[in-house]
Amino acid sequence: MLAPERRRRGDLLVAAAIATAVAVAVPVIWLHSDARGTTSVTAEHPAVEQPPATAVPDRLTEIWRHPSGATSAPLTPGGAVVAADDGTVTGLDPASGRPIWSYQRNMPLCGADSAWGTVVAVYRDRRGCSQVSELAGSDGARRAARTSYADAALTLHTDGTYVVAQGDDRLEVWRSDLVRTLEYGKVIAPQEPNSQPRSGCELHSATSSGTRLAVVERCPGEAGDRLTVLDPAPKDSQKPEEYGSVVLGNTSGARALAAVGDRIVVYRPGDRRALPPRLVVYGPTGAQLAEQPLSAPMGEHPVAVRAGTIILLWTGAAVVALRSSDLLPAWSAIGALGPGTMLAGRLLIPVVDAVAVLDPATGQEVGRIPVRRADSVGLEPIMSSVVGDVVLEQRAGELVALR
Numbered sequence: 001m002l003a004p005e006r007r008r009r010g011d012l013l014v015a016a017a018i019a020t021a022v023a024v025a026v027p028v029i030w031l032h033s034d035a036r037g038t039t040s041v042t043a044e045h046p047a048v049e050q051p052p053a054t055a056v057p058d059r060l061t062e063i064w065r066h067p068s069g070a071t072s073a074p075l076t077p078g079g080a081v082v083a084a085d086d087g088t089v090t091g092l093d094p095a096s097g098r099p100i101w102s103y104q105r106n107m108p109l110c111g112a113d114s115a116w117g118t119v120v121a122v123y124r125d126r127r128g129c130s131q132v133s134e135l136a137g138s139d140g141a142r143r144a145a146r147t148s149y150a151d152a153a154l155t156l157h158t159d160g161t162y163v164v165a166q167g168d169d170r171l172e173v174w175r176s177d178l179v180r181t182l183e184y185g186k187v188i189a190p191q192e193p194n195s196q197p198r199s200g201c202e203l204h205s206a207t208s209s210g211t212r213l214a215v216v217e218r219c220p221g222e223a224g225d226r227l228t229v230l231d232p233a234p235k236d237s238q239k240p241e242e243y244g245s246v247v248l249g250n251t252s253g254a255r256a257l258a259a260v261g262d263r264i265v266v267y268r269p270g271d272r273r274a275l276p277p278r279l280v281v282y283g284p285t286g287a288q289l290a291e292q293p294l295s296a297p298m299g300e301h302p303v304a305v306r307a308g309t310i311i312l313l314w315t316g317a318a319v320v321a322l323r324s325s326d327l328l329p330a331w332s333a334i335g336a337l338g339p340g341t342m343l344a345g346r347l348l349i350p351v352v353d354a355v356a357v358l359d360p361a362t363g364q365e366v367g368r369i370p371v372r373r374a375d376s377v378g379l380e381p382i383m384s385s386v387v388g389d390v391v392l393e394q395r396a397g398e399l400v401a402l403r
Contacts, residue, residue, distance in 0.1 A: 037106035040104075044100075047137070047138045060355060064096065065398055071394060074383060074384070074393070074399055083399050088103070089112060089119060094390045105133075113163065118143055118176075120163055121133050130148055146179075153167060153168070155205075159209050159210060162175060164213065172184075184215065195239050205254075212264060213232040214256045215227070227248055229282070229286045244285035257313060267279060277296070278291050279327075279328075296315075302314060307339075312339040333363050335356075338350045339384075348386075373395065
């Protein structure tokens with residue numbers, strides 16, 4: 001028969017030492033953990049999707065406003081209006097502006113955007129804009145999270161299928177569970193050297209559809225900007241798959257504006273050959289398909305948004321409607337302060353002291369609703385959205401609700 005195990009004095013000392021180490025380690029880990037710096041208050045009564053308005057209103061009056069310095073446009077996922085400012089993401093009731101949920105971290109916000117009925121909020125830590133949280137739009141519950149090295153500032157873009165997070169040196173593409181489908185540009189400690197097609201390039205802009213990612217970049221030793229067309233979800237996220245890449249002559253200051261299917265529209269300023277500024281449409285491999293000269297250069301912050309069957313492009317002084325079938329201009333409207341949005345089958349375009357009501361097929365103005373916004377006319381666009389019968393405007397770092 002085996003002798004029974006007996007505890008020796010040394011065993012007891014070892015066990016006591018382990019217990020003491022665990023007791024010390026747990027508070028230390030907590031003090032330095034992300035969870036310690038996070039406060040999440042989910043909605044007691046989640047927001048619900050509002051039925052769309054059936055008619056354009058005769059008047060619009062401000063009903064509330066809320067700071068939102070980390071968004072570039074009104075976010076309306078899951079029936080809530082979402083503001084992001086000073087480390088806090090807040091879900092607001094559209095009618096009252098009352099907070100119904102909040103999510104706060106002890107880090108600055110790099111930006112926030114909405115996709116898949118959720119909010120994607122990106123926070124900055126010592127590794128850059130690396131901490132990403134995905135929150136349900138209706139109640140603020142956390143859905144997913146990810147971390148990775150990133151640039152110190154970035155721009156978020158969503159196409160309904162993917163979110164593109166673009167910095168100056170690198171970009172990533174994420175799917176709905178925040179799994180990375182592509183990394184492009186500068187790679188920290190690459191597992192496989194030379195997996196990227198080029199190195200040392202500065203990324204100027206990016207846009208995407210479900211099947212194409214278009215990047216305008218400037219690479220060392222090249223005469224002009226380069227347009228690169230990529231698969232947004234290659235077999236290996238660390239090995240970009242190019243459909244095509246081309247240097248855009250002597251162009252400097254080109255900008256990828258929009259992608260629909262496998263077509264991409266790029267703004268190209270005038271170049272050394274005295275060519276005028278123009279919109280250029282490229283095909284699935286980056287070959288030029290068509291171009292449209294512009295009467296004047298675009299401003300510093302052009303932006304394009306989808307509205308039904310057209311793309312609304314704000315140039316800095318006008319709205320140009322691009323047909324989604326070929327991305328060529330259909331009509332333009334001067335005097336716009338932003339690209340606008342759709343309500344009850346009409347386009348609402350912000351203009352000085354009003355919202356212009358346009359026929360989306362022709363661009364003809366069919367009405368005008370007075371709106372006071374003397375505090376908001378500047379170089380940045382006024383971005384618009386609609387929840388039910390509430391019209392939302394992002395004016396610089398503030399959300400304003402009108403009804």
